[in-house]
Every structure is written in C-alpha cells, then in structure tokens.
Amino acid sequence: MATHSEIMKQVCTHLYGLVVVDHKARIVFVEENYAKLKGWKMEDIIGRYIKDVVATSRLPAVLETGKPILGEIFYSEGKPLICNRVPLAKDGVIIGAMSFSVFEGVDKLIYSVEELRGELNYYKEKLKNNSGVKYSLENIIGSSDAVAALRTIIVRAACANSTVLIQGETGTGKELVAHALHQESRRSHHPFVKLNCAAIPNELIESELFGYDEGAFTGARRAGKKGKFEIAEKGTLFLDEVSQLSLAAQAKLLRALQEKEIERVGGTAPISVNIRIVAATNDDLEDLVKQGTFRSDLYYRLNVIPIKIAPLRERKTDIPLLIENFIERYGDQAGLGKVAIAPEAVKILMAYEWPGNIRELEHAIERAVNHCNSSFLEPIHFQWLLPKIQKQGKFTAGRGIQEAKAAIEKEVILDALQSTQGNKKKAAELLGIARPLLYQKIRRLGIQ
Numbered sequence: 441m442a443t444h445s446e447i448m449k450q451v452c453t454h455l456y457g458l459v460v461v462d463h464k465a466r467i468v469f470v471e472e473n474y475a476k477l478k479g480w481k482m483e484d485i486i487g488r489y490i491k492d493v494v495a496t497s498r499l500p501a502v503l504e505t506g507k508p509i510l511g512e513i514f515y516s517e518g519k520p521l522i523c524n525r526v527p528l529a530k531d532g533v534i535i536g537a538m539s540f541s542v543f544e545g546v547d548k549l550i551y552s553v554e555e556l557r558g559e560l561n562y563y564k565e566k567l568k569n570n571s572g573v574k575y576s577l578e579n580i581i582g583s584s585d586a587v588a589a590l591r592t593i594i595v596r597a598a599c600a601n602s603t604v605l606i607q608g609e610t611g612t613g614k615e616l617v618a619h620a621l622h623q624e625s626r627r628s629h630h631p632f633v634k635l636n637c638a639a640i641p642n643e644l645i646e647s648e649l650f651g652y653d654e655g656a657f658t659g660a661r662r663a664g665k666k667g668k669f670e671i672a673e674k675g676t677l678f679l680d681e682v683s684q685l686s687l688a689a690q691a692k693l694l695r696a697l698q699e700k701e702i703e704r705v706g707g708t709a710p711i712s713v714n715i716r717i718v719a720a721t722n723d724d725l726e727d728l729v730k731q732g733t734f735r736s737d738l739y740y741r742l743n744v745i746p747i748k749i750a751p752l753r754e755r756k757t758d759i760p761l762l763i764e765n766f767i768e769r770y771g772d773q774a775g776l777g778k779v780a781i782a783p784e785a786v787k788i789l790m791a792y793e794w795p796g797n798i799r800e801l802e803h804a805i806e807r808a809v810n811h812c813n814s815s816f817l818e819p820i821h822f823q824w825l826l827p828k829i830q831k832q833g834k835f836t837a838g839r840g841i842q843e844a845k846a847a848i849e850k851e852v853i854l855d856a857l858q859s860t861q862g863n864k865k866k867a868a869e870l871l872g873i874a875r876p877l878l879y880q881k882i883r884r885l886g887i888q
C-alpha cells in the first residue's frame with residue numbers, strides 16, 4: 441500500500457505549480473518540484489505574502505472576492521498550460537486559496553481553440569469585406585476611462601435600432617465608431633454603407649441618397665440606379681459630415697427618416713426602407729441649429745443616441761497604447777520588424793495637444809517610422825513637433841474654446857498646405873477630409 445504522502449506526490453505530478461495561501465495570502469504550501477524550478481528555498485518562502493514572491497499572483501484577488509479564476513492559458517518553457525485559482529472555504533468562511541495548473545491535454549485543447557479562432561477570424565474578415573465594414577470594436581485602442589465608456593456605449597447603442605449621432609473633433613475616430621457599432625449590431629451581416637455628405641455636390645445629393653429611375657435626367661443610366669438608402673437595406677447607412685448637407689437636402693433626409701420610405705428621383709412609387717442611420721459631424725450641430733444652417737427637427741431626429749468622442753488632448757493616457765499600436769503597424773509595413781521607442785520620445789508625444797487627434801498622431805508615427813534607419817524611434821524623429829509644442833500655449837491662452845479651436849484648425853490646415861506645396865487635393869487627403877470641406881474651412885478661417 442502506498443502511503444498518503446506517496447499518493448500526494450503522484451497527485452502533484454499531474455498538477456503543476458500547486459501553491460496554497462492562508463486567508464491573509466501568506467504562503468502555506470508550495471509543491472516541491474515547482475519550488476525547485478523557481479529556485480525558491482522552502483524556508484525562505486513559507487509564511488511570506490504571496491505577492492512578495494510572485495508579484496503577478498491573483499490569489500489575493502480570489503481571497504478578496506471569494507470567486508475562482510479559472511482557465512487562464514499560460515506558456516511555460518514553450519508549453520501551454522491552464523492555470524486555475526480557487527478559494528478554500530470552511531463553513532462558508534474563506535480560509536485560504538490555492539492555484540494549480542494542468543499541462544496534460546492542453547496542447548490538444550489549445551490546438552482546437554486556435555483552429556476555431558482562425559476560422560472565426562477568417563469568417564469575420566470575409567464578412568467585413570462583403571459588408572463594407574473596415575473596423576470593429578477591437579480596433580478602438582485606448583485605456584482611458586473615456587475610451588472604456590465609449591466601448592460600453594457602442595455595445596449598448598448597437599443593441600438598439602435608433603439613430604445615432606457621433607460628434608467629435610476631426611480624427612477622433614468617428615468613422616471607426618460607426619463601423620464598430622454596425623459590426624456589434626444585429627445588422628452586421630447586412631451592408632454598411634458610407635456617404636460623405638461633404639464630398640457630394642448639392643445637386644447630386646438627392647440621387648446619391650435615394651437613387652433615380654430610368655430617364656430621370658439627361659445622363660441618367662437606362663435602368664436607373666439605387667441610392668445609398670436602398671443599397672444599405674437591412675444594414676447601416678453612415679452619413680459622415682452630416683452638417684454639410686444643404687437645407688434642401690436636410691428636408692429630404694428628414695422626410696425619409698420620418699416616413700421610413702424614400703422616393704427615387706423621377707420615380708413614382710415610394711419604396712419602404714429598413715435601415716439604421718448613424719450620422720457623424722465634427723461641427724457643433726446645436727450651434728448650427730442656433731445659426732439657422734441646420735434644421736432643428738432633423739437634429740433631434742438624428743440625436744436620439746448621442747455619442748461624443750473626447751479629443752485626444754483630454755485623454756492623453758491613451759497615447760502610449762496608441763503609439764505602441766501604430767509603431768507595430770507601420771514597423772511591419774516598413775519591414776523593420778519590432779520597432780521600439782525611447783521614453784524621451786514618448787514624452788514629446790505626450791506634451792503635444794494633437795489638434796488633429798488620433799489621425800495626426802498616427803501620421804506622426806508613420807512619418808517617424810519611415811524616416812528612421814534603425815528599429816528605434818528617438819526624440820530626433822519627433823523634433824519637428826517641438827516648435828508646435830511651444831506654439832500651442834500661445835493659441836489657447838486667454839481665448840474662448842471656439843476661438844482656440846479655430847486657431848488650432850487654421851494652424852493644422854496651414855501646415856498641411858505647406859507640406860503639400862499648396863496642393864489642396866493632397867492637403868485634403870493628408871487631413872483626411874473631403875476637398876469641398878477643406879475649401880469651406882479655408883474660406884471660413886480666412887486662409888489666403
């Protein structure tokens with residue numbers, strides 16, 4: 441007959457890294473082979489607070505909540521293992537906790553999970569390509585409370601069917617949010633259709649939105665053409681830069697939203713539509729309503745679920761994670777492999793106010809990656825930001841928000857025009873806005 445301790449030894453060969461703590465998270469037991477592997481001497485660790493020995497241990501969390509943490513996958517010496525932590529209770533009182541891992545069978549399990557994950561990604565990608573969706577919730581990077589709240593509101597809004605109005609400065613990720621919203625919604629396997637209202641001349645907007653019937657006007661296609669409302673059937677219609685619609689187009693859009701049906705240009709019968717509208721703007725729509733350039737009834741129709749995205753300068757804690765992400769993306773694209781960044785360079789990026797928000801940060805990283813000859817970004821790669829950082833105090837001090845915003849916007853546009861030698865088409869591309877919108881801003885801001 442085997443003794444109790446011989447049996448327990450055999451048990452431990454199937455459980456890797458058995459560690460037991462008491463109710464104060466002090467170590468009371470560590471499996472012998474595991475201690476040897478870690479180079480721990482029993483007399484040094486028994487009685488010590490677990491976090492002083494294993495800084496990342498989650499046993500204190502298990503003691504605190506009384507809930508197990510199961511099924512986390514780790515790799516030890518290249519081999520996958522599943523780690524479990526469970527509370528130990530006596531008469532309903534937590535008296536300790538233990539953690540242990542299992543190696544056996546994990547390879548097989550991981551293989552199947554990886555296989556399934558691969559398949560899932562393949563179908564997700566396919567769906568994205570077919571439906572016009574480019575981004576999903578995972579593409580929204582950021583660790584700030586503002587981004588966490590944004591993710592929550594996207595998921596909540598995705599469950600509803602009401603119209604969403606996304607407001608935020610240029611480059612804050614409004615389009616990204618619209619895509620994620622569609623992707624999270626029940627409409628995700630139907631089309632996501634985008635219309636940039638600033639990019640379409642006023643006289644064409646009606647036929648773009650509602651389509652036209654045969655012979656509607658000279659040059660019209662013989663068989664007529666579906667508008668975006670019809671193309672987006674059962675899916676989402678994303679109206680970007682919605683503030684740029686003329687008053688006449690606003691009236692038509694309002695009618696379509698109220699009636700849930702459209703009429704093609706030159707058409708005779710109304711066509712009922714089932715779509716969800718997500719609109720976005722970087723203007724203050726309430727302001728435009730006050731100025732009389734945006735219909736208040738349309739504003740209320742659109743603003744059923746408002747989503748406001750904070751500018752990057754108000755959530756600077758997101759910057760390091762965004763940098764990491766963009767470095768990886770552009771490092772890969774440039775064939776540089778793993779690119780790193782010096783902490784002093786990160787400091788420069790944290791000091792700037794980013795009036796062009798995440799798009800501007802992304803371009804800054806892309807530019808730096810393409811200009812660096814090694815795989816290490818240093819302050820020198822962001823030196824061109826220093827005069828801008830010095831200037832930014834001058835722009836904001838003693839001004840109202842609108843005035844400061846206009847000054848910053850003017851500066852960004854002037855920069856874009858300078859770096860494209862005055863080429864407005866290229867400047868608009870660089871700024872990520874439609875050309876007509878750039879012309880409009882140039883006029884409004886009095887840029888020569």
Ligand SMILES: Nc1ncnc2c1ncn2[C@@H]1O[C@H](COP(=O)(O)OP(=O)(O)OP(=O)(O)O)[C@@H](O)[C@H]1O
Pocket residue numbers: 579580581582608609610611612613614615616617721722798799802871872873
């Ligand atoms: N939270 C984020 N995480 C990662 N990338 C982001 C995030 N927000 C924005 N981006 C990136 O920044 C760029 C600009 O985003 P997007 O086009 O969605 O902004 P926008 O607010 O719609 O801008 P605009 O008003 O000028 O059209 C895109 O390349 C997008 O992928």
